[in-house]
Amino acid sequence: MNWIDNFVRPKIRSFLGNKRDTPENLWVKDPESGEMVFYRDLEANQWVVPNSGYHMKIKPSDRLANFFDEGKYDLVPVPAVPVDPLKFRDQKRYTDRLKENRAKTGNDDSVIVATGKLYNRDTTVAVQDFDFIGGSLGMAAGQGIITGLETAANRKTPFVLFVASGGARMQEGIFSLMQMPRTTVAVLRLREAGLPFFVVFTDPTTGGVTASYAMLGDIHIAEPGARIGFAGARIIEQTIREKLPKGFQRSEYLYEHGMIDMVVHRHNLRATIGSLAGILTRSEAVDELARSAAATTGVSMRDVAVAAEGDDDDIAGKPPEAVHAE
Structure with a gap:
């Protein structure tokens, strides 16, 4: 003993x-x-x-709770897709990598779709989770985006996409790349239904996601300081053999050069998108909602209208003012 x-x-x-x-x-x-x-x-x-x-970075569950009225929302199931179609293996098997990320995040893949109320208006939202294999675009993620777009079209609601991604998922090869045209077709269907599509760029958004559905929104909004681009800055510098400007590929730089419509603080995204959705859907509560949002966020209704219409005669050719409400 x-x-x-x-x-x-x-x-x-x-x-x-x-x-x-x-x-x-x-x-x-x-x-x-x-x-x-x-x-x-x-x-x-x-x-x-x-x-x-x-x-x-913010978890999708926290993002959705902060965005919807009273933090209430319903998750939309995403149809299952083939797992590991290429039987891919690098340092470990792709199936094992998926299991690890599902256990870490609690989600089946990198895209989560939900429906709820935004200022008492039915709204469909999809969120990309960067913690799930870098928010990469594979078959399941592509199906998630398509499910969100189709849900919005069927329910006749605006669609909001919070995007964060490192690009296409290499473990799925050509199947990953095929999600770019698939999601593009779904965006066109939403547009044919006359429903607004808002894209919110978060840090980072790169690769095939930027080259497809992330740049097809009706209005592009970015969080402050978000990295947005196709290839990384270091790769671009090595290719062109020149030093890039300070702040290159950051949301403020892209706004100044006309790539995005607005830069909005995270605290103000709800009110800003709510007012824009009211204008684009011609809701009866547009005026009241817009005034409330402007008072809360410091966003002028002129800026909101310009972002929504994009062709105001008296400011033709001029970009809308950025929204930097602290």
Whole structure:
């Protein structure tokens, strides 16, 4: 009998009591300023660092809860697709990689589709989860985008897509690339139904996603500081052998050069998209909703109207003012 293990140590533990260990994620470091932020404060602020305004990645469930009225929404099931059609293996089997990411995120793939109310208006939303294999576009993700677009068309609701992706999923090869034309056709069907399609770019949005449905929205909105592009900046520099401008591929730079319509703080996305949806759907509550959104976010109704119409005669050829409500 080992009296130290069986008697002494249990006695010491009983004297000390059952003290809980401090959680490892109690504090989060701001990647921009290096500031340490209390986890609960960051969570309460929609994962925006209070002092620097840096927009950190946010879970799809938190994104949906903050976007819909009273945080209530219903998930839309996405039809199953073939798993590992190419029997792909790199450092590990693709099927094992999928299992790991499903366990880590709690989602079947990188796209989650939900329906709910946005200012009492039925709205369909899809969110890409960058934590699931970099938000990459494979058959399941493509089917998720198509399901969201078809749900919006069938229910006659606006469609909002929060996009974040590293591009096509290499483990699915040509099947991944085929999602680009498939999702494009679904976007055209929504457009034929006369329903608005809002794209919200979050950090990062790159590759085949940028080259397909992410750039086909009626209105393109970006969170501050989001990286948006096709190839990475380093690859571009190596190819053209020139130094790129400061802030290249960031949302503010792309706004200044006409690639996106608005740059909107995460706290103001709900009100901004709600007012735009009211204008584009010609809702009876448009005026009241728009005034409320403008008062809340600092967005002028002139900017909202320009983003919605895009052809105001008295400002023809001029880009709308960016929305940087703090």
